[in-house]
Amino acid sequence: MSNSYAQAVLRTTDLAEVLRAAGRLLDLADTTELEVDFEARVSTPRELERLGGVMPDAEWWSYGGDRNGSSAEGDTPSECLPIFMRRWCMAPEAVAGFLAATGNVPAMVRWDFRGWPEAPEAGLGVGGTRGAYVTVCVNARDLDLDEPAPDHTLYVHVKQVEAERAPWLAAQVGLRVFGELEMAPL
Template sequence: MVGLGHAVQSPTLVVVSNSYAQPILRTADLSEALRTVERLLGIADLVDLEVDFDVRISTAHSLSAVLAVLPDAEWWAEGGRGGSSERRDDPSVFLPVWLRRWAGAPEIVKPFLQAVGDSPATVRWDFNAWPEAPEAGLGVGGTRGAFVTLCVHARDLDLEEPAADHTVYVHVKQVEAERAPWLAAQVGLRVIGDLVTAPY
């Protein structure tokens, strides 16, 4: 079984669009969401697999728990209030804060998800390629559109819409939009929302 492990916002909120994403599952059961991610990863080319983690933290308890899992994570104060890891500030003084760790190990996923508690967060699996989708007329999907994102306690990739449930997104290239419903079908699901620009 592939280890689970993901992403959040940039301090400058500059959006660099590497892919487009479409939701395929929304559930209050985090275990169900993780099983869906596992099934998607099971059909992907996982060469160079990395996981990005992002979370918006409002409490000192969650901050301590997340930093215990991701001690080298970057962070910045919400709303342009100036505090950041780059300035070596104390994040507990600047709550709420955004925290990000790029290119982490898949084994960190479950500890991270336990640490975030009810905080809105994303985990993004970044890998080499999606498989061929012959029914959709598509060959192998390359790296710029080969991601899976799990949003926990949020409905959107930007973590702007808090929720009690969790959403799984598949990422594809815009010119290969047909791949998203094809991927959903491979794990017994269907797309449940629009294709949106991914913020990372």
């Protein structure tokens, strides 16, 4: 498992706004090798049914307290709620369906691509794949989806040694970073 470093650049209750801003960031990136990862915290059978339909073959595991059960053990997810679901390497076209299925579930969409552009004003060359992500957390205020919220947060990911790329990227699309640069396990 590797890590990137993420910094928030937008928080809003308007999902369309946060997706437009994510799109503007992606327009800056080298997306010739674009894929999308989905994660969600699922608590009810109805949520599981909706999200299971758009996250086929998702990896999952129980969370909270003394809960146990996982896809790796061959358990039945509906018998192990609440669960954390994750599906990697989805096509970008799957984002709309995933977001429609989330409802009020804390969930995350992470776009993974080839790299960030050169940032000459920040003294940085082209950024490579490690640390090149854009994440939208819906109905959550944190990357781990532990803080449910009525709003959505957009993050840019960069390499830790290139932390100055985050405010540069935000400025390119009319935004500003807020909060701290934080490690984001992938």
